Amino acid sequence: MKVFSREFVTAAGSMTALAARVTGVAEDRLRQQEFQSDVLWLRRLCAWLMRDVAGLKSLDIAAWLGVTPAFVNEACFTARRRISARGVDLGRPDDDVARDVAALLSPYPVVTAICAPVPxxxxxxxxxxxxxxxxxxxxxxxxxxxxxxxxxxxxxxxxxxxxxxxxxxxxxxxxxxxxxxxxxxxxxxxxxxxxxxxxxxxxxxxxxxxxxxxxxxxxxxxxxxxxxxxxxxxxx
Missing domain, CATH: 1.10.1750.10 (DnaA protein, C-terminal DNA-binding domain)
Structure with missing residues (x-):
């Protein structure tokens, strides 16, 4: 079993919490052995945040997420390509960037605002x-x-x-x-x-x-x- 440094755990934990917050998928589902689209969505966003925002190593990210290094590389490649195509501004606060990238990776139709609240x-x-x-x-x-x-x-x-x-x-x-x-x-x-x-x-x-x-x-x-x-x- 891989032992992570304190610095890695702090950074990875922060990125995991951010990904869970913007996707609405609970953190404790991250390592479940399931292939539902919302769990894969969470894992892909986590992989990109950890690699490109936190600057962590792919092998460590894979071990943290319980996936292969190839999964991490594919998730990051897909995110980077879509970010470039849509011109997402990465210079904003992490929460704003994470929401935009989550929308790019989402398997669901993404709606950013509701017309009127229900009573x-x-x-x-x-x-x-x-x-x-x-x-x-x-x-x-x-x-x-x-x-x-x-x-x-x-x-x-x-x-x-x-x-x-x-x-x-x-x-x-x-x-x-x-x-x-x-x-x-x-x-x-x-x-x-x-x-x-x-x-x-x-x-x-x-x-x-x-x-x-x-x-x-x-x-x-x-x-x-x-x-x-x-x-x-x-x-x-």
Whole structure:
């Protein structure tokens, strides 16, 4: 097992956190043995950030990501070619650059802005109906694991569709901001969450708000996405 220097761990950890933040894919999925497109997206962005932004060595990056050196080289080559073709300004803050490069590497349609936010009440209705819960149960009265899972899904949906701040979401579910952040991270760890996020953003980019039926479909998709995770710590 490779032993990394403290300097490498600090730099690699920073780039990994940045990649996870801009893609919405949880860090702990990075080394999972899976071939889903969102995990590959995260790995490719990490490889480029570590090599071209942090200046780390390809062999070390490959060991950190659990991939081959060829994967790192291919990811960097692809990113550089697309950056050159699109004229991305690399002199800006790392967060801004990472978002642009993530968009270039994304396997999903990338939407940078939504037309209008969805009311929080509509997000709550969609999740409550999808989970078969009352608004009161979703708003904090429910103590079951299903209610806790629904609150996590509402936090995730409201953060994107309603562009709501954690404090506003927390008021809706009778929890603190830490619980909201935990809920969003919980959903982001589920395989398929990045593609669902891309679909939601695409629906929000149109001239009209998503229909009730469309919101309910996203609620049902979230219920299905998180259904196999009831044994995980939910912090109800």
């Amino acid at each position: 929080l009440a509509d997000c709550m209705m969609a999740v409550a109906l999808a989970f078969g819960l009352s608004r009161q149960e979703l708003a904090g009265a429910g103590r079951s694991l299903r209610a806790a899972r629904a609150r996590h899904c509402f936090s995730w949906l409201a953060g994107i569709a309603a562009a709501a701040e954690p404090k506003a979401i927390a008021r809706q579910i009778g929890r603190g901001r830490t619980a909201v952040s935990h809920g969003i991270a919980f959903v982001n760890r589920r395989p398929g969450s990045a593609s669902l996020r891309a679909e939601l953003l695409a629906a929000l980019a149109g001239p009209d708000l998503p229909s009730t039926e469309s919101l309910l479909r996203f609620g049902r998709d979230l219920e299905t996405l998180t259904r196999s995770s009831t044994m995980e710590r939910l912090n109800p």
